[in-house]
Amino acid sequence: MKAKLISTLFAGLLLVTPFVAVNAGDDDKHHGDDGALKKAVAEATAAKKKAASVGGEWRDIGKFLKKAKKAAKKGKMKKAMKLAKKAKWQAEAGYKQVMAQKTVELPSYLK
Amino acid sequence: MSISKSTSLMRKTLLAAASVALLGTSQLALADENGKELAFTRKKGNCLACHMISGGSNAGTIGPALIDMKARFPKRDVLKAQIWDATVNNPESPMPPFGKHKILNDKELDAVVDFIWNL
Amino acid sequence: MKRLFTAAVVIALPLVMAGSAVASPADDSSAIRSYFSKKFPAVELNEFGNGVYAIDKVSRESWEAIEEFPPYETFVDAGEEMWNTAFANGKGYKDCFADGPGVAHKYPHWDKEKGMVMTLPLAINNCRKANGEKPLKYAKGSINDILSYMTYNSRGHKTNVVIPSDDPRAMAAYEEGKQFYFARRGQLNFSCASCHMQNSGNYIRSDILSPALGHTTGFPVYRSKWGTVGTLHRRFKGCNKQVRAKPFKPQGQEYRNLEYFLTYMSNGLELNGPSARK
Incomplete structure (x- = not known):
C-alpha cells in the first residue's frame, strides 16, 4: 500500500520532470536526481519563507525538509523528493490559509 | 502455439484471477479495519477527540455522535465532502479539513469515509 | 523606511477604524x-x-x-531568593521595580516610548540587561521563579489593561x-x-x-x-x-x-x- 502510494506519487513526478523519473528508476543515486532534488528543496524552502513571512507556517515543514536532506545524503532520492514536495505543498497551503482570512470578524456566536 | 503452452497460460491466468479475487476480499476486510484504526488513531483521523463512536472510549463532545450515518448522509459523496472540508457547508465549523489540508491522504480518507458511513 | 511605515499606519488606522466593521475593545x-x-x-x-x-x-x-x-510553592520561594539576591553590580530587582514585587497587574501595558506591548517577563529581562546580567529564557527555567514570586505578591489585584x-x-x-x-x-x-x-x-x-x-x-x-x-x-x-x-x-x-x-x-x-x- 505504501509502495503503491509512493509509486503513484512518483508517477506524478514523472509527468513534471521526465528527466528525473527516467533515471530514478534505474539508479537512485544518479546525479540527475540531485539537481531535481536541490530544485525541489529550494522551492520548498522559498515557500516556507513566504508562509513564515505572513505567520502561516505549519509545524512540520522544517522537519520534512530536514528529513529530505538526510534521505538525500543516504541516496534515498525518492523519499527525499517526496518529503520536499510535501514541505512545499504544506507551505503553500499555510500561506493560502492566512491570505483567506486577512480580516477576521467576531464569529456569529459572539454577536 | 502448442497445447501445453496454452494450458499453462490458462492456468496462469486462472491463478492470477483467483489471487486477484483473494487479494480483493482480504483487502476489503483490511480496509474496514484500516478505516477504524485510522479514525481512532490520534495522529490520523482522531475522530474520537470530538465525536462519540461505538467501540471507542473517552470520546469528546465537540461534534455530534457518529451514529446512523446513512440516514444523515444517504450519499457517501456528501459525507466524504463533509470530512474533506466541513467549512464549505459551515464556515464556522471547527472540524479540521482532513482532505483539503491532507491530514489524511486520498486512500486514508476513503477508508475513514467507508468506516464512518457504515456506522 | 520605518518612519514611512509608521506614517502609513497612522494615516490608515483611523480610516480602518472609521469603517463600521471594527468594534472597539x-x-x-x-x-x-x-x-x-x-x-x-x-x-x-x-x-x-x-x-x-x-x-x-x-x-x-x-x-x-x-x-x-x-506545587508552585517552591518556585515562589526560589523567586523570593532571586528578588533578594543582588546582581554582580550590587543592584537588584528592587531597583528596577520600585513599587515592590507585586506589580504583575501593571502588565502587559503599552510602552509608548518603545512603541510596543511591554510584558512582565520583558521588563524582568530589561532590568537584568540594564544591570549587566544575562537575560533569562522566556518559556522554561528560572524566569518562572521570579515570575512566580512577583505574581504571588500581586494576587488580588485586578487585571487592568489599558489601550491608550x-x-x-x-x-x-x-x-x-x-x-x-x-x-x-x-x-x-x-x-x-x-x-x-x-x-x-x-x-x-x-x-x-x-x-x-x-x-x-x-x-x-x-x-x-x-x-x-x-x-x-x-x-x-x-x-x-x-x-x-x-x-x-x-x-x-x-x-x-x-x-x-x-x-x-x-x-x-x-x-x-x-x-x-x-
Missing part, C-alpha cells in the same frame, strides 16, 4: 462576556480566573486538594492580537477561539476545554503535564503546536500582542497566579 469585551455568562450562567465573573475548575465540579475537587499543598487612545499603534497591537485569536492556523485549521470560545466546556477526548475569559489571570502556571511552572507564552506555543502550526517566539511581537488582547478580555478579574493546572 470595549465592544469585543462585552460581546465575549455576555457569551460566557450565557454559556455558564452559574459562574461568577471572577471565578473564570480558575479556568476549567470554574466550570467543572469533578475536576475542581482534585484541584482544590492540590491547592492545599501548592493617544497612540494608534496601541490599538493596532490590540487588533493584531485579536486577529491572531480568531484566525485559524496550522494544518488542523483551529483558531484559539474554536476551542476556548466556541467549544469551551466541551470535552476534547477526556479533557474539558477551558473558557478564554480568565485565561491570563493565573500565569505562570504549574502544569502537571510539564511537571514545572511555565510562562503564558510557553502555553501559547503548546497550543499552536497542537493545531500543527509552527509556534512563534516567546515574547515575540505575535505573542505579545496576543497577550495584550487576551489579558484585556479579563479586565476586572483578580490575578490569582501562580496557579496549578492539569
